Amino acid sequence: MPLLEIKNMTHHFGGLRAVHDYNLAIEPGQIRGLIGPNGAGKTTVFNLITGIYKPAQGHVILDGENIVGFQPYRIASKGLGRTFQNLRLWRHMTVLEHVKLAQYSKITYGLIGAFFGTPKRRKEEAEIKEKAYSLLKMMGVEHFADQIVINLPYGAQRRVEMARALATEPKILFLDEPTAGMNPEELRQMIGIIRQVRDTFGVAIFLIEHRLRMVMELCEQIQTLVFGEVIAEGVPEDIRNNPKVIEAYLGKEIIV
Amino acid sequence: MKNTDLPEAGKQDTFRTSLARIPLLGWLIGALVAVLLEHLTGLRLAEALLLPKVPVLFGLVTMLKTPLLIPSSVFYVLLIYILPTFIVARLTRPLTNRLSAGLFNLSPAVSAVIHLGVFYAALHLWSEISDYRVLTVKLTLIAIMLTLSLNLINGYMGEFSCSHPGFMALGAYTASVFTLSLFTDSRMFGTAVFQAGYGPFLFPAALILGGFTAAAGALIIAIPSFRTRGDYLAIISLAFMFIVKSMIENMEVIGGPRGLGGQPDYANLPAVFVWTVLCVWMINNFVQSVLGKALNAVRDDETAADAMTVNTRQTKMTAFMFGAFWAGIAGGLFAHVLRYVNPATFGIQNLAEVLAMVYFGGLNSVYGSIVGAVSMNLLGEALRPLEIYKWIIIPLLLILVMIFRPAGLIAFKEFNVRNLIRPRG
Numbered sequence: 001m002p003l004l005e006i007k008n009m010t011h012h013f014g015g016l017r018a019v020h021d022y023n024l025a026i027e028p029g030q031i032r033g034l035i036g037p038n039g040a041g042k043t044t045v046f047n048l049i050t051g052i053y054k055p056a057q058g059h060v061i062l063d064g065e066n067i068v069g070f071q072p073y074r075i076a077s078k079g080l081g082r083t084f085q086n087l088r089l090w091r092h093m094t095v096l097e098h099v100k101l102a103q104y105s106k107i108t109y110g111l112i113g114a115f116f117g118t119p120k121r122r123k124e125e126a127e128i129k130e131k132a133y134s135l136l137k138m139m140g141v142e143h144f145a146d147q148i149v150i151n152l153p154y155g156a157q158r159r160v161e162m163a164r165a166l167a168t169e170p171k172i173l174f175l176d177e178p179t180a181g182m183n184p185e186e187l188r189q190m191i192g193i194i195r196q197v198r199d200t201f202g203v204a205i206f207l208i209e210h211r212l213r214m215v216m217e218l219c220e221q222i223q224t225l226v227f228g229e230v231i232a233e234g235v236p237e238d239i240r241n242n243p244k245v246i247e248a249y250l251g252k253e254i255i256v
Numbered sequence: 257m258k259n260t261d262l263p264e265a266g267k268q269d270t271f272r273t274s275l276a277r278i279p280l281l282g283w284l285i286g287a288l289v290a291v292l293l294e295h296l297t298g299l300r301l302a303e304a305l306l307l308p309k310v311p312v313l314f315g316l317v318t319m320l321k322t323p324l325l326i327p328s329s330v331f332y333v334l335l336i337y338i339l340p341t342f343i344v345a346r347l348t349r350p351l352t353n354r355l356s357a358g359l360f361n362l363s364p365a366v367s368a369v370i371h372l373g374v375f376y377a378a379l380h381l382w383s384e385i386s387d388y389r390v391l392t393v394k395l396t397l398i399a400i401m402l403t404l405s406l407n408l409i410n411g412y413m414g415e416f417s418c419s420h421p422g423f424m425a426l427g428a429y430t431a432s433v434f435t436l437s438l439f440t441d442s443r444m445f446g447t448a449v450f451q452a453g454y455g456p457f458l459f460p461a462a463l464i465l466g467g468f469t470a471a472a473g474a475l476i477i478a479i480p481s482f483r484t485r486g487d488y489l490a491i492i493s494l495a496f497m498f499i500v501k502s503m504i505e506n507m508e509v510i511g512g513p514r515g516l517g518g519q520p521d522y523a524n525l526p527a528v529f530v531w532t533v534l535c536v537w538m539i540n541n542f543v544q545s546v547l548g549k550a551l552n553a554v555r556d557d558e559t560a561a562d563a564m565t566v567n568t569r570q571t572k573m574t575a576f577m578f579g580a581f582w583a584g585i586a587g588g589l590f591a592h593v594l595r596y597v598n599p600a601t602f603g604i605q606n607l608a609e610v611l612a613m614v615y616f617g618g619l620n621s622v623y624g625s626i627v628g629a630v631s632m633n634l635l636g637e638a639l640r641p642l643e644i645y646k647w648i649i650i651p652l653l654l655i656l657v658m659i660f661r662p663a664g665l666i667a668f669k670e671f672n673v674r675n676l677i678r679p680r681g
Contacts, residue, residue, distance in 0.1 A: 050563060052559065052562075052563075071562070071567075072559075072562040072563055073561075073562050073563075073565050073566055073567050073568065076562070076563050076564060076565040077565040081563075082563050084559075084560065084563075088557045088559060088560040089556075089557070089560070090552060090553045090556035090557055090560065090561075091556050091557075092552055092555075092556055092620065092668055093549065093552055093553065093556065097549055097552075100546055100549070101546055101549050101550060101553055101561075101564060101566065102564040102565065103546070103565075104546060104547075104550060104564065104565050104566045104567075105565035107546055107547065109545075111547070111574065113545070114541065114542050114545040114547040114548060115538045115541055115542055115578075116538070116541060117541045117545075121545060125545070125546065128546060164564060165564075167564075168564055168565050
């Protein structure tokens with residue numbers, strides 16, 4: 001049984017057909033890619049699965065459970081972590097606080113602990129802090145721990161966001177354009193990080209990307225989305241040579 | 257213990273560094289000595305300086321009333337407060353540093369309690385000089401509770417709530433009805449149920465009941481307004497404030513527009529002080545926990561908070577009700593300090609004052625709330641002789657703060673008790 005299975009998912013915005021009859025099956029530990037031209041509905045697919053929108057039709061089955069209609073925070077605590085295309089960090093909070101807060105669902109001390117500062121709270125917060133540090137260290141940004149996040153360079157902010165997503169202990173990690181706005185050097189590092197994350201935590205990774213070079217190098221399976229419909233699916237080699245993909249996505253000339 | 261920001265010992269003591277090395281305990285002991293001095297010599301010094309009486313609020317009122325007495329008032333403040341505090345704090349520096357180091361190593365909690373004790377002693381002695389001072393201190397402490405609890409909603413959570421006077425009214429009336437009906441013979445509620453002697457011990461129960469009533473009111477607002485973000489809360493909470501006010505005005509049982517008076521004298525200075533400390537402590541605990549930080553995440557980006565497993569709706573509702581609870585407690589204390597309440601007190605004027613204190617002091621900050629509440633209150637009292645011009649000066653000040661520090665004087669600063677009470681030698 002796949003870890004995440006999506007069957008016949010369809011969604012409309014008013015009269016606009018955003019996603020039509022979308023299917024997907026992700027196995028544990030797999031790295032998969034979703035490509036497509038601007039406005040193809042890639043981020044909409046992410047938002048439908050993670051619960052920001054509720055699909056009009058279809059099933060989203062995570063670990064054998066249909067999660068359609070669940071609140072986003074519940075879907076997230078069931079093991080579906082994500083990052084955002086435009087970062088969405090909390091601008092007044094420090095780096096450490098970001099990674100601590102993403103462990104929100106693990107907290108058991110409750111309001112009593114929050115109001116009165118009980119020993120249980122101190123113990124739990126110390127554990128949370130330790131885990132946060134280890135994730136920051138893994139992403140190589142632990143020296144920024146006490147800084148306000150918006151003061152960090154862009155590449156470091158991306159890493160913080162990744163650490164934050166990992167802190168929710170996901171089974172599948174959704175990455176929405178993880179290398180947007182990065183230079184070639186940062187891009188190389190990000191590819192390394194994504195592989196490392198998969199190998200260390202055994203999470204499956206589902207990513208949206210514009211840079212084909214990266215998708216081709218990283219992903220085991222790739223889907224191509226055009227106007228809300230999957231027009232091609234397969235291993236990188238097939239996608240690269242699929243005439244429909246080349247026409248719809250790359251135009252008439254081969255750039256890859 | 258971090259000591260990196262301090263100058264190294266042995267280097268030449270400039271005036272500033274020598275002051276920076278005095279621990280908080282030293283300042284508090286200095287202040288205690290200063291107020292003791294005022295007790296012993298204040299009246300005679302005031303007479304010698306040709307002042308009509310001991311200046312009540314650091315001479316500010318006297319200065320504005322009769323400008324001729326400005327030099328005398330300045331002298332008084334200098335001789336009674338400033339010089340003794342500085343001299344004692346400086347002279348006892350080695351001692352207080354060793355003392356606070358010892359206490360800190362023993363237990364920071366014990367040390368914090370002792371600091372509070374010394375602070376309270378100084379406050380108590382200072383306020384004992386006149387009833388006016390006692391009243392000012394009590395109202396200032398209540399203002400701190402109100403400001404901080406509103407800051408929780410408007411600052412930490414970043415939603416705009418206008419219902420604080422309503423919560424305060426709910427707390428004030430609930431606590432008043434509780435104490436009036438149980439412990440006093442009143443025209444409205446008949447004879448006392450319990451002996452009056454139990455009253456002071458059950459006063460906390462009255463306040464907490466008032467707090468819960470306010471929190472229940474908050475729940476009514478929270479259910480419709482936290483489904484989505486936006487201006488809903490501001491509008492609904494403003495409506496709630498007016499509903500509470502006119503509801504009370506139309507309830508003859510509790511006095512209607514004439515108000516409710518004769519509350520027993522339970523809210524003495526120690527009681528108000530303890531409740532204020534409790535309020536600051538609990539709210540500070542809350543906002544520093546991961547559950548409290550979730551408020552900041554909701555404010556800065558709610559979608560991201562949701563995606564990071566934060567139950568945003570529950571977070572917002574909890575914080576809103578918690579803030580309302582403390583507004584209710586503050587209302588109950590307010591009613592028992594003035595020993596009279598009427599619905600007109602809890603209107604738009606009160607709202608404007610609390611909002612001003614929050615935004616003047618600084619959003620998302622416990623320090624800010626304390627500074628905002630204390631400075632606005634003292635300023636309001638001190639500028640009283642200017643009469644109508646007071647309402648020109650205070651808003652002007654507020655505008656200036658908004659221009660130069662849009663988030664308030666001390667915004668986004670964590671209230672770090674350990675850092676406050678640590679030794680500095």
